[in-house]
Amino acid sequence: MKRFRHPCGRSLPAPLSRRAMLRQASCGFGAVAASALLHREAHAAAGGSPLALHHPARATSVIFLYMDGGVSQVDTFDPKPRLERDAGKDPRTLFKVEATQFNNVGTLLPGLWPFRQYGESGIPISDLFPHLGTVADELAVIRSMTSEFPEHTNANYLLHTGHGLQGRPSMGAWTTYGLGSENDELPGYMVINGGTIPPGGFDNFSSGFLPAAFQGSVVKPTPTGVANVRPPDPSADHQRAKLDLIGSLDRDFANQLAGTAGLPDAIESAIVNQELAYRMQTEVPQLFELAQETTATKRAYGLESDYEKMRVFGAECLLARRMVERGVRFVELTCPECGGNRWDQHGNLKKGHEDNARAVDQPIAALIRDLRARGLLDSTLIVWSSEFGRTPFAQGADGRDHHPQGFSLWMAGGGVRGGTIVGATDDYGYRVVEKKCTIHDLHATMLHLLGLDHTRLTHRFSGRDMRLTDVYGNVIHDVVRA
Secondary structure, eight states, rough: OOOEOOSOOOOOOOOOHHHHHHHHTSSSSHHHHHHHOOOOOHHEEEEEEOHHHHHHOSSEEEEEEEEEEOOOOOGGTTTHHHHTTTTTTTHHHGGGOOOSSOOOOOOOOSSSSSSEETTTTTTTETTTOOHHHHHGGGEEEEEEEEEOEEEEEEEEHHHHHHSSSSTTTHHHHHHHHOOSSSSSTSSSSEEEESSOOOOTTGGGGOHHHHHSSSEEEEOOSSSSSSTTTSSOOSSSHHHHHHHHHHHHHHHHHHHTTTTTHHHHHHHHHHHHHHHHHHHHHHHHHHHHGGGOHHHHHHHTTTTTTTSHHHHHHHHHHHHHHHHOOOOOOOOEOOOOOOOOTTTOOSSSSHHHHHHHHHHHHHHHHHHHHHHHHOOOOGGGEEEEOOOEEEEEBBBTTTTOOOOOOEEEEEEETTTTTTEEEEEETTTTTTTTEEEEEHHHHHHHOOOTTTTTOOOOOOEEEEEEEEEEETTOOOOGGBBBOO
16 A cells, blocks of 8 residues: 655554545536536526525525624714714713723714605615615614624624634625535635725635635736736646646645645635636636726716726725626725725814715715616625624714714615615714614524525534524524515
8 A cells, every 4th residue: 555654753554545536436527517517507507506595595695794893883874962962071971881992981962964854664874875775675773783893993803704703704705605606717705896895804715724725716806806817828728737737736635635634625625716717717807807888888887987996996886786686795895085084084084084985985886776776686685784883972072983882784675575674873973872782693594585594694603503693693684674
């Protein structure tokens, strides 16, 4: 029996290689590949997904609109007349104030924009989002969301991965792990980087302890989208030969290390990603060719705006629609840099929030209307959220500090009960007083709408069955359409 050297220096018997096993099984690689393809096609024809759903799905894909930095709830979706009456008072004389990120507690600062009631549902939305107001009846606004962290990095990890420390799989990775992809030529989980990677970095989009093939693929809203998407090889046959050689070497190495922890999976994932990158060469250029869209569509998304940041985010939203059309399972959009430190306005709140809102308001409303017109909104879950909110009192003269005790987000499409408000904060928008929700509840609800039970979507790691919601989370049934 052949032997090979283990990294620790010991000599171990070489296991039967995967290639040898398949050869001895008489069918070989071709039959195995054909079997996998036929099974996937049959499953897709039956309306299924790579893994069986736990219950009927309302949505088949997710678009996560990430508002990086912390949007002020009392300036957007949670009007507080009491702030107007008590403006300028010391909040510590009215309620208990928890420690803030910078402990610079100023006086009560009322909302800086008037609110209007929109749609048949009469949902109040501030003048920061006049375009979003035109689709208010599609929104389920959650006013009682909370986070466990007042600091960006940990709060981002919690929002993206369900855990406040790095290393866990992101919600996009869990989604594609549970449902697979509907397009073999594109990643199932894509992140459109508008110019700002959130604090915590790319670990927010990580596959963690899941196979590396489930991590987010980061692209840009540019005509190419992905670097080196056009091959430099003199011919397709030449490139295919190189890829086959690399794959063969990787498989031989993985076979030699079969039984060791971690590394073979990384090699197998590298092979999968290399093959996917090869197939993306035909799909990606067409996907990012926004010139194919009508003038009316491009104008609606803000691609002809005189404000550059709206053009950037408009391209992100339009690309997100094109991705879900092509079967991408989970799409996340990050914010463009508007010169005001994302939505993180510790000072100069009015200008910072106005610049950010101007960039995203029209494109998001256009995305919702476009999905509805194309018959895609009912199968696409849209989630709009920051990692936390902002204090109802000032930091300095004209800013607001981080605030995890109660903030607002909204959901739309994909089985969501539009025209709904869930939960409430107190008269100052400081603490939740009705139907408190957690990030774990948000994740449980997202998976529920995708047909997955968050308690059953697990992966064995480090001696226990791990899940996105850890040991927490309840579906927010108030936002689920009957």
